[in-house]
Amino acid sequence: MSNNLYQMIARAQAEYARCIDDDRLEEWPDHFHGRCIYKVTTAANHREGLEVGIIFANSRGMLLDRVSALREANIYERQSYRHILGQPSILSEQDGEVRSETPFLVARILQDGDTDIFATGRYLDLYRVEDGEVKLNERTVVCDSSRVDTLMALPL
Amino acid sequence: MAQRQEMPNETAAQAWPRDGLTRIPYRVFRADEAYKAEQKLIFHGPSWHYLALEVEVPEPGDFRTTRVGDTPVIVTRDGDGEIYAFENRCAHRGALICLDNHGKGKKDFSCVYHAWTYDRQGNLRGVAFKDGVKGKGGMPDSFRMEEHGPRKLRIATLHGLIFGSFSEDVPPLEEYLGEEISSRIERVLGGRTPVVIGRVTQALPNNWKLYMENVKDSYHASILHLFFTTFELNRLSQKGAIIVDESGGHHVSYSAIDREAQKDAEYSKQQLRSDSQYRLADPSLLKGFEEYPDGVTLQILTVFPTFVLQQIQNAIAVRQIVPRGIGKTDLNWTYIGFADDTPEQRLTRVKQGNLVGPAGYISMEDGCVGGFVQRGIAGASDQEAVLEMGGAEAASSESRVTEASVRGFWKAYRSNMGV
Numbered sequence: 001m002s003n004n005l006y007q008m009i010a011r012a013q014a015e016y017a018r019c020i021d022d023d024r025l026e027e028w029p030d031h032f033h034g035r036c037i038y039k040v041t042t043a044a045n046h047r048e049g050l051e052v053g054i055i056f057a058n059s060r061g062m063l064l065d066r067v068s069a070l071r072e073a074n075i076y077e078r079q080s081y082r083h084i085l086g087q088p089s090i091l092s093e094q095d096g097e098v099r100s101e102t103p104f105l106v107a108r109i110l111q112d113g114d115t116d117i118f119a120t121g122r123y124l125d126l127y128r129v130e131d132g133e134v135k136l137n138e139r140t141v142v143c144d145s146s147r148v149d150t151l152m153a154l155p156l
Numbered sequence: 157m158a159q160r161q162e163m164p165n166e167t168a169a170q171a172w173p174r175d176g177l178t179r180i181p182y183r184v185f186r187a188d189e190a191y192k193a194e195q196k197l198i199f200h201g202p203s204w205h206y207l208a209l210e211v212e213v214p215e216p217g218d219f220r221t222t223r224v225g226d227t228p229v230i231v232t233r234d235g236d237g238e239i240y241a242f243e244n245r246c247a248h249r250g251a252l253i254c255l256d257n258h259g260k261g262k263k264d265f266s267c268v269y270h271a272w273t274y275d276r277q278g279n280l281r282g283v284a285f286k287d288g289v290k291g292k293g294g295m296p297d298s299f300r301m302e303e304h305g306p307r308k309l310r311i312a313t314l315h316g317l318i319f320g321s322f323s324e325d326v327p328p329l330e331e332y333l334g335e336e337i338s339s340r341i342e343r344v345l346g347g348r349t350p351v352v353i354g355r356v357t358q359a360l361p362n363n364w365k366l367y368m369e370n371v372k373d374s375y376h377a378s379i380l381h382l383f384f385t386t387f388e389l390n391r392l393s394q395k396g397a398i399i400v401d402e403s404g405g406h407h408v409s410y411s412a413i414d415r416e417a418q419k420d421a422e423y424s425k426q427q428l429r430s431d432s433q434y435r436l437a438d439p440s441l442l443k444g445f446e447e448y449p450d451g452v453t454l455q456i457l458t459v460f461p462t463f464v465l466q467q468i469q470n471a472i473a474v475r476q477i478v479p480r481g482i483g484k485t486d487l488n489w490t491y492i493g494f495a496d497d498t499p500e501q502r503l504t505r506v507k508q509g510n511l512v513g514p515a516g517y518i519s520m521e522d523g524c525v526g527g528f529v530q531r532g533i534a535g536a537s538d539q540e541a542v543l544e545m546g547g548a549e550a551a552s553s554e555s556r557v558t559e560a561s562v563r564g565f566w567k568a569y570r571s572n573m574g575v
Contacts, residue, residue, distance in 0.1 A: 040515070041354070042355070042356055044355065045354050045355060045356070050352065050353055050354040050355065050491075051353050051354060051502070051506050052353045052354025052491040052505065052506055052509040053354055053356065053509070054356055054513055054514055054515045055510065055515045056506055056507060056509055056510055057510075058507075059438045059440075060437075060438075061436070061437035061438025061440075062437075062438045062441065062507075062510075064437040064438075065436050065437050065438055065441070066510075068434060068437075069383055069386075069387075069517050072382075072386050072434055073382040073383040073385075073386035073387070073434075073517070074382070074383065074517065074520055074521065075380065075382065075521045075524075076520060076521070076524055077524060146355065146356060146357050147356075147357040147358070147359050147486070148356060148357070148358050148359065148514040148515075149359045149361075150358070150359065150360065150361055150514075150523050150524055150527060151358070151514050151515065151520040151521075151523035151524055152514045152515040152520070153515070153520060
């Protein structure tokens with residue numbers, strides 16, 4: 001495994017988190033490529049192989065729809081996230097595909113200032129190496145807890 | 157302010173407003189006394205409470221833990237193939253008997269504190285050092301194991317749903333539900349083998365009754381939940397109705413494709429341009445398959461006090477509502493597929509999972525709106541909610557612009573609580 005690859009993944013992770021935390025949701029789908037698989041689920045579902053979690057997308061269109069629903073349709077109190085990411089672990093590297101796991105902690109800040117640890121968990125990612133870059137093809141967000149406080153509006 | 161009517165067996169502080177079902181005193185969402193009384197009169201009273209799905213405990217020794225109100229409960233299947241449920245509380249000093257939330261191959265349940273051991277039906281079978289050590293210590297001769305044990309629940313199953321009750325007085329489940337409600341459960345689950353395809357718990361920042369009001373409230377659906385409207389997914393060619401059972405406590409709200417009207421709508425769509433600028437980029441989310449021959453695409457069914465069965469297109473789920481104190485509620489979602497689903501059908505259910513749950517396009521608002529009420533009424537314990545949409549009755553209705561099923565909830569609530 002090259003240091004270069006590790007750095008590329010760490011950079012991609014940081015840019016992804018900044019995009020959400022900076023409320024640039026319109027750019028969030030651009031972080032996905034290829035099959036654009038994005039799932040948010042719980043550790044219990046993931047362990048038991050249960051398919052339905054909290055969010056599921058398997059096309060760029062579904063990612064775009066998530067954003068436009070949040071912007072135009074869904075009603076929730078104004079809130080923001082702060083993602084704190086751990087170091088990525090590279091699990092496998094083969095034929096230009098890299099699987100990695102990265103732990104995260106997300107604080108949710110509500111408009112009245114209440115700040116809570118909203119979610120902890122890990123990103124299970126599949127990147128493809130293309131043109132000297134890593135491109136996120138699949139992200140499964142596995143939340144450690146099976147409980148979600150109130151609602152999950154913004155993506156993790 | 158409405159005049160208060162003194163009822164027998166209650167203090168002035170608990171008196172219900174005179175206006176029957178159209179005024180709900182906000183204190184019932186905030187008063188600890190109300191919460192305590194509900195635990196006794198509703199959760200240990202003559203009601204049936206959803207515990208689990210039969211497929212979640214398929215074999216002898218399988219178990220799940222859950223709660224009926226505040227009371228922790230173990231649900232098991234014994235060697236005779238029958239389902240049993242008993243309080244998850246050791247008869248000795250009150251510790252939880254079972255710490256895991258599910259498991260398999262359990263021969264008995266042993267409390268970790270002093271190893272008092274129970275069989276799979278909740279009978280006390282062993283007490284560590286019962287006869288003492290070397291003739292010293294031990295339980296007195298008068299101690300009889302059969303006189304001690306956690307409280308047991310009566311069990312009834314219906315189309316794969318397991319219900320339990322602490323009450324000896326509750327009528328049989330099908331009588332409790334009535335023919336109309338039972339047949340609407342059968343419509344979704346009857347003769348089929350469900351498969352659990354996911355679970356999640358949503359922690360709601362509000363009293364449990366505010367969620368039950370919300371789920372029975374067909375008035376809010378097109379107002380609070382804008383997903384269908386924004387993306388112009390509302391079909392005018394839908395007909396529907398509300399069913400409220402005689403007790404008031406159970407309800408069904410449904411809508412179906414009106415095939416005649418659909419033809420007209422399809423026709424007029426050709427001539428009309430839509431004013432909405434929003435379209436789903438990937439409309440496959442809503443491309444369901446025809447699962448039910450009656451054309452019903454949405455059916456929300458509740459069983460008093462805390463059970464919901466949902467069919468929203470091909471997204472099927474049961475929801476169990478568990479109070480966690482006066483202002484907190486757990487909403488347990490169990491998503492269901494069926495054993496004979498094709499891979500394409502299963503993928504449809506997975507995609508339509510986006511409609512519901514904590515991030516659901518048409519349900520996330522329900523996670524926060526109860527909290528808006530809980531916070532809104534913080535200084536208003538002497539004030540009342542108004543429930544007059546569609547009249548003052550709690551009866552079935554062809555219009556869904558009504559609060560009839562919400563009034564029905566309060567009818568059943570008052571009857572159980574004696575207020």
